[in-house]
Structures are given as C-alpha cells and as structure tokens.
Amino acid sequence: MQLENKTAIVTGGNSGIGEAIVRRLASEGANVVIDYVAKPDDAADLVKDITTAGGKAMGVEADVSRPTEIQKLIDSAVHEYGRLDVMVNNAGIEKRHSLLDADEESFDLVVAVDLKSAFFGTQLAAKQFVSQGGGGVVVNVSSVHEDWPMPGNISYCVAKGGMRMLTRTAGVELGPQGIRVINIAPGAVATPINTKTLNDPEQKQKLEDAIPLGKVAEPSEIGDAVLFAASDAARYITATTIFVDGGIMQSSVGL
C-alpha cells in the first residue's frame, strides 16, 4: 500500500480521469476526498463503491473555481482524516473555440475551472502542508497542450500553459519546505471530454494514427501516473511535467 494513512483531495474526481485517479489512490490505501457541484449522485456512487471495497472516501459540495470553496474542501479533509498529504488539481473543461471566435464568458470559465482552481488549489494545499509540517505533494493534471498548440482550443491551451508555469514556479518556491509539485500531462484519453472525437470513426482513426502507441489512453493509465507522482517513488521529482501521451507530442503524423 503506497498511500496507507495518507489523505488526498482529487478535484473533478467524479468523472473521467478524476474518477480513475480516485479509484487508484484509494486502492493504495489513501483516504480520498472528492468535490462535486453538478452531479452529487455520481460522487455518492463512487464513494459507496470505494467504501464497499474497504477503502475510505467522502464527497464534499464545492465549486473549485472559487478559492473559498477549495478551502472548504481542505478543511473538510482535515476535519475528517486529520491532515492533508496529496492535492490533485484535476478539474478541467474545454470549450472549443479559436482566438477569433472566443468570447469573454467562455474564456473566463475555462481559465477559472482549469487554471485558477489549480493555482489556488496549490496555494491553499501548500499553506495546509506548511502549517501541519512534514511536506506534501501537489499533482496538477495538465495536458500535452500545456506545451503543444491546439488550434481551435485556444482558451484551454492558455490555461494549460499557465499550469505549466504554475508547477515550475511553485515547485521552486516550495521545494525547501519539502513540498513537491508535479504536472501529469495526458494526451488523448477515453473520457467524456473526447466523446465527440471518439464517436466519429474518421476522427478517431486520425487521432489513433497520430499516437505512436496506437491507441487513446484509458483513464486508469493516467491514474497510475498520478499515483506514481504522489508516492515516495517520485520523491526526487518536482517542478516539472511527466507526459503520459503514448508519444503523441513527438509524433510527426499530424492531427
């Protein structure tokens, strides 16, 4: 059990990659705290699944684009389990638009959910780690698009690019306090965010042809990488990104 007696918060934990991360961390003994806004039933089902299997998990109603609600999530975790050890800033959305088509409302929404939540999630978790002592780990789930332009998805790229520098800068600032900050950057993953592409046979084929490992990732493959980043096995890794993309960023086959 790599995370026995550790407590982890996973934002956006009730669907897609987040759900796989929750299941993986819980299977290694972590107490897992999940936020929810829109789908309380999904969070409740997931918590039930984990507790039935002998794990520990709880859901908290919190909109992670608001720092006060992230604080509520952290306070609930500490109240229930005594301390916080791992903060996974995973919540993310995308709104497909180009620069010329973007409007203020959807730009603000993408940046608030993807970047602002990770920024304050990192800050508030770090404050908790410092006050309780003993260090901690922040894992930010970014994307290959933290470094790789995706025309037609510009607000998402801007937010993920911001996460890249958040992790590098926060990792440098927090290293002396024993706090590690790592980005896990998935490529294409079989989750609701990619449903449209994966339901279109032509687009799906194009995507798979561009991936050297020949297939879209399963969410569990990202969950495994987050577990590694959060565990002691990654104790000398900080202020950087681990790409989990089947090689797509290095591929010369265009999308």
Ligand code: BGC
């Ligand atoms: C995006 C997907 C995209 C994938 C690979 C992900 O971060 O959410 O829409 O298919 O990157 O380009």
